[in-house]
Every structure is written in C-alpha cells, then in structure tokens.
Amino acid sequence: MTAVVHGNAAGLEGVRVAEVPAxxxxxxxxxxxxxxxxxxxxxxxxxxARGPGDAPVVLGSDGAGVVVAAGPGAAVAPGTEVVVNPSLxxxxxxxxxxxxxxxxxxxxxxxxxxxxxxxxxVAPKPAHLGWAEAAALPLAALTADRALFTRGGLRxxxxxxxxxxxxxxxxxxxAMAKAAGATVSVTSRSPxxxxxxxxxxxxxxxxxxxxxxxxxxxxxxxVDSVGSATFGKCLSVLRPGGRLVSLGATTGAEVGLSxxxxxxxxxxxxxxxxxxxxxxxxxxxxxxEHRIRPVVHGTFPLDDGPRALAGLAAGxxxxxxxxxxxx
Numbered sequence: 558m559t560a561v562v563h564g565n566a567a568g569l570e571g572v573r574v575a576e577v578p579a580x581x582x583x584x585x586x587x588x589x590x591x592x593x594x595x596x597x598x599x600x601x602x603x604x605x606a607r608g609p610g611d612a613p614v615v616l617g618s619d620g621a622g623v624v625v626a627a628g629p630g631a632a633v634a635p636g637t638e639v640v641v642n643p644s645l646x647x648x649x650x651x652x653x654x655x656x657x658x659x660x661x662x663x664x665x666x667x668x669x670x671x672x673x674x675x676x677x678x679v680a681p682k683p684a685h686l687g688w689a690e691a692a693a694l695p696l697a698a699l700t701a702d703r704a705l706f707t708r709g710g711l712r713x714x715x716x717x718x719x720x721x722x723x724x725x726x727x728x729x730x731x732a733m734a735k736a737a738g739a740t741v742s743v744t745s746r747s748p749x750x751x752x753x754x755x756x757x758x759x760x761x762x763x764x765x766x767x768x769x770x771x772x773x774x775x776x777x778x779x780v781d782s783v784g785s786a787t788f789g790k791c792l793s794v795l796r797p798g799g800r801l802v803s804l805g806a807t808t809g810a811e812v813g814l815s816x817x818x819x820x821x822x823x824x825x826x827x828x829x830x831x832x833x834x835x836x837x838x839x840x841x842x843x844x845x846e847h848r849i850r851p852v853v854h855g856t857f858p859l860d861d862g863p864r865a866l867a868g869l870a871a872g873x874x875x876x877x878x879x880x881x882x883x884x
Contacts, residue, residue: 560669561862561880563604563662564613569870571604572863577615580665580673582628587676589639593692593856594667595619596869596878597725598807603662604866616862618643618660620667621682621691622882631676639679640691641667642837644699650707650833657831659696667692668862670882680837683845693851693877694844696831697725698733700804702840703832704780705733709802713738715777718769718794720787722762723750723875726804728852730780731757733840736847742773744787753875757852769794778802785809792818792826800825852876858883 558579563571582588594617603616620641624633633639643660647653660666660674682691704726705711717734719727722743734741735758742761743754751762763772765787775796781787782805789812791801801824819826832840843849854874857865859882869878 558670559859560615561617561859562613562615563607564611565609567608568605569863569867571607571609572616572866574860574862575613577669579671582626582631582673584629585631585676586628586673587624587631587633587679588626588671588673589620589622589641589679590625590671590884591620591622591667591669591882592688592884593621593882594880595693595695595697596865596880597696598869599659599696600661600866601870607662614662615665615669616661617666617668619692619695620672621688624679625671627676633676633679637679638682640682640694640841641672641674642678642680642699642834643695644831644833644837645675645678647831647833648835650703650836652833659831668859668880670859677834680841683841685845685848686850689853689856689879689881690851692879693725693853694840695837697877698729698840698844698851699832699837700830701726701729701733701780702843703836704802704804704829705730705737706839707832707836708827708829709778709780709800711737711739711778716740716742716775718773718776718779718791719743720765720779720781720791721745721783721807722754722759723747724782725877726782728757728876731759732849733843736843736849742776744769750875775799780804783808785812788812792824795822795824797822798824800827802827802829804829853879855879856881
C-alpha cells in the first residue's frame, strides 16, 4: 500500500512516498481504510528529531475512514465509518500519563491507505462532517477540549483569549468556546487571520503587538500554544484569580515568570497535552450537538504528502491541512 514515510535523513529531507506492507489486525484491533488524514505540527517536530539511522516509519496521527477488518475480540463491525483517536492507552481524564502515547512514531501512523489501531481507538464519524473535516478533528480538537474544559474549567459567560489564532488547536478552541457560551478574543500578527477569526465568531481580534489589556479588558481564561513570545502578556491580561492553560511552545519553551504577580493576583498556570478516551467522546459529542465544522485550509492527495508537510512548515495556513486518500 502507499504511505508517506520518514527515514534515511533528518527533517523534511527524509520524507518520501513509498510502498509498505498492508497492516493486519491482532486481537482487539481493527484495520481502517483511510479516506483522509490530518497534518499536525507534531509531524514536523518528529521528523526534525529523527536521524539518518532511524528505521523508516509511516507518519501521521489523525485519520478518518472505514473499518475493513477486525481482529479477535474487536467489537467494531467492518463497514463502520470512524474517526481515529490518536491518544493511545489513556482512558480516563485523571489518569495522566508521564508522556502521552500518540499514534504515529514510533508506531506506524495514518499517512497511508490503511492503519491498524486498537478497536477502542475508533469512534463513529460525526454524520454532518465530510472525510477531510473528520480527519482534521482528532489531535487538535481533543487537545482543545481538554484545555478548555478539563484543565481550564471554562464556564458560560467567561472571557477566553486565544493568542496566535490560525493553528488547528486555536480554531477548534474558538468554535468550542463559542458553543459553550463564552466571549472569545484572539490575537494574530496577520490582519487576514484576524478577519477570518471574526468571520468564525470571534468577538474581538487584535494584533499581536497591540496593548492587550487596553484592547480587551480582563480575561478569565487564556489558552496559549505560542510560548515564550506571549507568555508575559498572557499573564498580564488575566483578571485576579484567572487561569492560563499552556499547551505548546512554538516560539520557545523558556519563559521569565514573576512569582509575585502570580501569587498576589492568585493566577493559576496549568499545563495540558492531548487527552483521554473519555474526553475524545465528549469532544465528538460537542462537535455533533453544535454541528461544529473544522476549518480545513487545504487538501492534498496522499502522494503529495511531502509537499503538504512543507506547506505546514511554512506556517501560512489558517486551520488544518489534510491528505486525502482515494477509496
């Protein structure tokens, strides 16, 4: 079968399209014939971390498709249209693993015609979504759900700030927070991304270089994936008793922090990454109830996987990039 693999060279130079053996299901596993697979920045981080001596592996964490084979004990019938949950071995929200295990490196992932996963890691595809939209959901939407609700404790009527709008997680967080009855503000260096966010329901959209406190007033919850470039501004805009949930560090992981500002204003700083099976179920239910549609910036055929990853690395997209697979 055709797949997008990484091996023999570091970074994007090691990404290529290749023919690999089709997977077979073991006990409790299913094989999914993929119709689409979503790209994530995790894919870029992984190829940058791998070296020439690493064995070739199929990339990709997100996918949606049709179950075509089931191993012994797998309670999912062939023919079922599913979304793949890439969070492996994490069932309950409170059972936080040391490091979340995610489909795709070191296991073979979803940038292929087929993938094998535990049967408990597939869920019915929301009926209102097309294949590319469904494949855009898993990692980013699960991360956004846990950040907003489990870790951030978002309540209706609160004011949420999403710095760096345009990423998959941030666009999902915008839709989910609005569905939950929050006021949502976003920031971006791009006026075009600010305009797009307003079209999607953002109440306020401002430039990254503006005075956030003056423009937005007090904020109850910040969900930040930007990291060091915005961390100080995120803290400054929070009301006393506010919460900051950190889920990424695209501009760097080292930050300066005023402990006095934290404890005098009683700010909570919370980390999060991925999510559990229960949170995946909750996320899909929210998407179905409010008919949330993922923002898909563009699609590429599977054979164009290397070009799609290069486009993701350029960072100009608003929303998700998705690979499509012919049935």
